[in-house]
Amino acid sequence: MTDFAATRRAFHLPKGVTYLDGNSLGPMPVAARDRVARMMGDEWSEMLITGWNKAGWYVQPRKVGDRIARLIGAGAGEVVMGDTLSIKVFQALSAALALRPGRRVILSDSGNFPSDLYVAEGLARAVGAELRVVAPEEVEAAIADDLAVLMLTEVDYRTGRRHDMAALTAKAHGAGALALWDLAHSAGAVDVDLTGADADFAVGCTYKYLNGGPGAPAFIWTHPRHADAAQPILQGWMGHDAPFAFDLGYRPAAGVERMRVGTPPVIALTALDAALDVWDGVSLSDLRARSIELSEAFIAGVEAQCPDVALNSPRDPGRRGSQVSFRHPQGYAVMQALIAAGVIGDFRAPDVLRFGFAPLYNDLGDVDRAVETLARILRDETWNDEKFHQKAAVT
Amino acid sequence: MTDFAATRRAFHLPKGVTYLDGNSLGPMPVAARDRVARMMGDEWSEMLITGWNKAGWYVQPRKVGDRIARLIGAGAGEVVMGDTLSIKVFQALSAALALRPGRRVILSDSGNFPSDLYVAEGLARAVGAELRVVAPEEVEAAIADDLAVLMLTEVDYRTGRRHDMAALTAKAHGAGALALWDLAHSAGAVDVDLTGADADFAVGCTYKYLNGGPGAPAFIWTHPRHADAAQPILQGWMGHDAPFAFDLGYRPAAGVERMRVGTPPVIALTALDAALDVWDGVSLSDLRARSIELSEAFIAGVEAQCPDVALNSPRDPGRRGSQVSFRHPQGYAVMQALIAAGVIGDFRAPDVLRFGFAPLYNDLGDVDRAVETLARILRDETWNDEKFHQKAAVT
The missing domain is CATH 3.90.1150.10 (Aspartate Aminotransferase, domain 1)
Incomplete structure (x- = not known):
């Protein structure tokens, strides 16, 4: 127990x-404050640039991601940290759209957190997709054969209503679409099982039930069947196959690491890492x-x-x-x-x-x-x- | 002195x-560690959610931006903080492209930091633009009438070569294009004068000469003539005109605040704010x-x-x-x-x-x-x- x-x-x-x-x-x-002070005093102050290797800052987005993976029914190596939830929505949604060429419809609901809808609106405008927003109870009926991506927040930020992730994902797959789940109000709150639900992409924040602190970094998960094919529009050097080769052309890293963009937020990830200790056991x-x-x-x-x-x-x-x-x-x-x-x-x-x-x-x-x-x-x-x-x- | x-x-x-x-x-x-410990102990711990108002976390991206503005020749209210440099490049570049409808060419150089080129490559693929990369010494001659955006890093990350920002911006303007400058190796290092150079957009990181710590947040500047017209593809709730109205549709905030995306990284911004104290005077x-x-x-x-x-x-x-x-x-x-x-x-x-x-x-x-x-x-x-x-x- x-x-x-x-x-x-x-x-x-x-x-x-x-x-x-x-x-x-x-x-x-309580451990977070001392952990951050130690990181600043022992790592940043003393190791300076060598902290990227010596203190493991460079691999932190993946190591912290592995700790979150257990809380959302994902496997080791399938989750990576960084940026904010809105940015991870943008990456996952653009990657999902690209995996369904010829289809342009994104379906979401009015119970989704508005930022997700704003992100989808901006992306749709740029790439010529269409964002359809229906009431939460109408989502199931609105899944049609022209759908590219079903994009939902599992738990409604106002009502707490929880979608049936497995059933809606199955319905989306039946229509030839992919399912992207926002776990902002799920991760650390309920028994999320991404693998069991056979979802395609998932994203979430860590400042709510995961207690990472105000503005803590987000996470992104890609199902292993998509991880080496996903090609988000937003791509940066930390998601390159060889970031320190400084090639002029982009070549995505294997797996979910391609979802990394810029330099990781080490101080914030350190606070979050301390917060995740509470989840052990x-x-x-x-x-x-x-x-x-x-x-x-x-x-x-x-x-x-x-x-x-x-x-x-x-x-x-x-x-x-x-x-x-x-x-x-x-x-x-x-x-x-x-x-x-x-x-x-x-x-x-x-x-x-x-x-x-x-x-x-x-x-x-x-x-x-x-x-x-x-x-x-x-x-x-x-x-x-x-x-x-x-x-x-x-x- | x-x-x-x-x-x-x-x-x-x-x-x-x-x-x-x-x-x-x-x-x-040295002040950064105590400042972060105080923010965590007095603000996050004690104020909890009320810290967004009471401790000013919500306005921090703009207030810290104002401190950076002085160091890059920008005005108060023209700079906002958040995310990473690569993400701010993406926003600025997409907004600049949209301000030059009918033109699709992005010109950059091989002395640019690779991540900027990766970002431009991903964006260009999505929106049907073309990224042209020439040698640094060939940039001036390559500015032609089909150019939409000139995207350069002012100071080369390997050689330290500094572009003539004012001259190249003027040449770009003469060709009907906009100029986006990456100040990663300039801000806090040289006497940047964005207003004097009449640049259009600028972005930069804060973990180099601004000493904000590993992975510290980025900044973005929009010239006031574009600030209310710029429409980046990547848009989120913190850049909404009324984030807490939770409208389903996006309506951009006035000015550069529309470049905000998700929840700001408060712990990291606090470290950076302490680091900027050193610049006073x-x-x-x-x-x-x-x-x-x-x-x-x-x-x-x-x-x-x-x-x-x-x-x-x-x-x-x-x-x-x-x-x-x-x-x-x-x-x-x-x-x-x-x-x-x-x-x-x-x-x-x-x-x-x-x-x-x-x-x-x-x-x-x-x-x-x-x-x-x-x-x-x-x-x-x-x-x-x-x-x-x-x-x-x-x-």
Whole structure:
């Protein structure tokens, strides 16, 4: 059994705070700060340029990728780190399109994170493809024989709705298309199984449930059947077969390493590597069971004590990720009042209160505090206070 | 007068090491480690998600960009940070191409850093453009009326040869083309003046002469006349006019902020921000004068004491950046012997010994030690030792 009391102790959680926003930014694993300080003091400072070899900076994107592979049902050597999620979406989508010559349709849904749609829009404009966006529940029916790529985020960033990755991938394959999955709200949250689902490409970020820190690097996975054929539009020297030959012409590296672009972000990868230590010994089935236990307890508590809010997530935990959202007409102010009371979730327009349950550090005590605080705020209409209606630049 | 003894003290320079490879990776400014530890301990740990507003993470790419703007002859609000240099090349090049509809030729030279050429090759393949690569000395003559974009790295990464940015930009404009400049070996090394040269786009990295750490984020500059018209293929939510409206359709932000893509790398930007403190009070004309003083002294010393090597850089300092290279038939082994003796430069195939002079921390003592050590190694043929012929993975 995974020891979740031990994994909770691995994080710095501020006193008096119940943190239910790890689906936006995970808290700091206590080891991360010292690890980064050591990297800066012992490696950068002392090794200087020789750190690329001596400290292993050069191979870090692949080594950290291997650690993530286990959490998403991928094999060693199949995942590489770098850049940001949007950039990895661009690479995977352009590579997938190129693998389906003669087809130009990209299908996505309105539950996808907007940045993925912006990336697809920019790419489609450039290469003459067409982006079709349907409602999440219409995706299955919209998979047609003209489809090149099905591009979905597995878990909806607002509702927590989880797509059936295996079924939709199979349907896409049946139509002759490829499937690209964004795991932003899945990796470290649910029991992802890319190999079992037979997906083609996957991408994700590491600052949510993987706790790599604000703006931590992204990952990209290519199924081995495509890894040596994939040719993304965005290609750079670190993805070259021989970067240090400094050839004038590009020749892609074998496998997923061709998805590397520029010089890797060593400091950020070091923080992430420390954050991944917490995952050693965590079983994905235990993770999934704990996630369901926490979210089910939260829904039951809120529905028993907070009559003014409406569940905005699927009721069936099998169809949810690790987050739960509720709607309230004064959602923004309610969330500000909650944050002021030490319960941190977040708000998504127009009226969504969003709560993430990170199995590594959230527990039933967090659930109880969140339910009680929300109930009190709604009962006392604390949110009516003018100060809770002022909008900040970033919410 | 800039106090270069004070700026030198701002860096951690390992004992016994003469570091002449800041053109590849700058050393650590001593303040950087504590600054990052504070960001992790006080901001990420304690503020959690609220750090995006409270700690200013969200506006950091623009604020750090403003600090770099001064070093490259750009105005406030014209530079934004993020991603890597290769990715910023891709954005700038795609935006420049789109501003010259009907023209499809990208002109570059064989002295450009290969990654820029790989990026251009991938983009050209996708959008049906043509990449022409000529020798550096042939660039001027190759600027023709079918040209869409002139894409050059100002300072050659091997020879240190500096292009005449103003003249080549004017020639490109005369042919109806735009000019994109890569400042990887210029920013923080020479007196760059983008506004004076009337350039159109510029990009650069910050881990060389700007000392932001291994894999530090890149910068991108758009001339104000293009900033609201530029439409890069690669677009993401942080470049949206209203990222937190989560609209399904993309609407670019005003100005250079549209060049932002995904979530910014906060830890890395914090290290860079600390590194930029060292630049406060440094005048670019003093910087250039010091760079020339150091490189001229090095060339004079080597030519006087090392008859076996041949200068591989322009002799006229006005045509050089802040690095100098020499050729030797056993260049690889000579550089390994130099490194073993505490003088760190680097090697570029087939026979180039490369030495960077960073005015902020290198001094005439470094020059003397490097000259004497090189002279001794060549005189004693120390490089003959078998151990200096073993190749490492990354050189």
